[in-house]
Amino acid sequence: MGILGVTIFALGIAVSIALHEAGHLVTARVFGMRVRRYFIGFGPTLWSTKRGHTEYGLAALPFGGFCDIAGMTATDPLTAEELPLAMYKKPWWQRVAVMSGGIVVNILIAIVITYFVAVLAAIPNPYADRTPRVGELSCTSDQVDAENVADCTGTGPAGRAGVHVGDELIAVDGQRVDSFYDLRDYVMERPGETVNLEVRRGREELSIPVALDSVQRIDPTSGQTFAAGAIGLTNDAMASFGPLEAAPASLRFTGQMMRATAEGLVAFPGKIPGVVASIFGAERDVSGPVSVIGASRAGGELVERSMWEMFWMMLASLNIFLALFNLVPLPPLDGGHIAVIFFEKIRDAFRRVRGLGPGGPVNYEKLMPVTYFMASLLLVVGVFVMVADVVNPVRLFG
Known part of the structure; x- marks a missing residue:
């Protein structure tokens, strides 16, 4: 059962990532943009197939995914056929919608999971008094x-x-x-x-x-x-709901999860030293960050004890994390691209006040040092967390 739980949770993570990228793909196509590649994973290609103008595939490193949209930046090389379909040539609100597509999908996944758990089992009561008050x-x-x-x-x-x-x-x-x-x-x-x-x-x-x-x-x-x-x-810690009343309850509880996740993201950098120390024998913080490995292991523990409600709610919480983490306004995250789009919009508003025309797309080449730094930092932190999840994993049950 433990192995089954690990497998199902890892599959749930993969599906969540795939749907996140599908959110970008679908919105890009709705607004007439050319999607070149839709891949789950990074690195060497394990399998791919081409449908229309898009190559779909699986890559060797299952730590994320990507949706390659032609002309995401003005420095992106384009063919003559791709030029009129380039993303950077589209209205700003369409570009924001495309970059937000994956984030919205992850939030919707969390809401749907929460809804079904609320109807079929029970969720933490979103209407309960969260102060330590005797119920x-x-x-x-x-x-x-x-x-x-x-x-x-x-x-x-x-x-x-x-x-x-x-x-x-x-x-x-x-x-x-x-x-x-x-x-x-x-x-x-x-x-x-x-x-x-x-x-x-x-x-x-x-x-x-x-x-x-x-x-x-x-x-x-x-x-x-x-x-x-x-x-x-x-x-009044847990509550179950009927099909109708579960809808507002699920929305309310998802909002509570989003607030808690945002607080966790703010505290995230301060927990990294503890993760590194745990590799060398220090006690692992149960509330600290975990990787795909650690999350899947925790899912296995829950299935081993038939705690399916907690299993699914942990997957819902993970989707909230994916959504809010991608909103961080730094490249190469989705939030970094959205921040650039809003910068262009605000800059052009000031130029209009001064009687000037639009300033043109931001030169992403100037942002490459920040992008490389953030990508390297995320990779290093990810490796530390994965190593900690192997040598000193978080254990939900001792």
């Missing part, structure tokens, strides 16, 4: 198998101690609580102990001692049981 007081009981716990009654440790639904969690034993995961991880390591829970109730802050229960849990890796602390608090 429900529950009893605690032993785990009987990988997915189920024994029946129980009562309000559980937190309810007995005086915690109320709606209380906002502030800290546990003086340690700040930012999410339910923080509290869960802390109490699991303290079966039978008493912890001091600080909560905010309206304008009042309370300190409530809670005697934790000791329950049996099953280690997902070894299958062995162990004693874990339990506090009996939950919030």
Whole structure:
């Protein structure tokens, strides 16, 4: 099952990349541009076929893909037949639409995946209060198998101690609580102990001692049981939806994923030193960047445990990452091309104010040092992440 999961997730990544490039191809053709090549992968060609004016193919290095559109820049050599179909000769908004085509497709893939998971299983509730607020007081009981716990009654440790639904969690034993995961991880390591829970109730802050229960849990890796602390608090974390209500819920949750991904991209450069250190034995940051290798391995772990909802949502999240990463306004990314187009548009607006004509296409040869630098940087970072995913991979389940 693990190998199956790795294979399916790797295939999902390949399909996502193929559809991204198809977004460029289709929009280019809609606006009458000539598409020379549509390839998945880089490097030596493994297979190709020609249909009309376009060569379709697979290349040896499966780390992306490309859609070669005639005249993407004014320095692109063109045949006499290609000249009137050149991309740089088209209106600015058409060029932006073509460069945004792949980004839009990745976002649509994420929305579609989220929709079907919301209808067929459950997604993180997009309408839930994301502050660590008590949504429900529950009893605690032993785990009987990988997915189920024994029946129980009562309000559980937190309810007995005086915690109320709606209380906002502030800290546990003086340690700040930012999410339910923080509290869960802390109490699991303290079966039978008493912890001091600080909560905010309206304008009042309370300190409530809670005697934790000791329950049996099953280690997902070894299958062995162990004693874990339990506090009996939950919030409205997951939700399933009907076919109609799933549409707005999927859009809302996709938006939340986009915001979280944007924050992750901002933090991305700061996580690279940790990835490099992990190659030499340092602990790997679970929230750090992973490559195709690491993502596929994680997908295998999820399938091995029949956690298909998380599998598909991870693929949806990956598509959001591909979309936003390509929006970064630096060449050779799509966002770099879009930034150049907007620069030309803004520059020409200022020239009109001065009574001058359009300034013509940007000379991409002057941007080549930036392009080469960024391409080299992405390659080096990618190699480091892939090596880390081989020698010290991120493990979802220990």
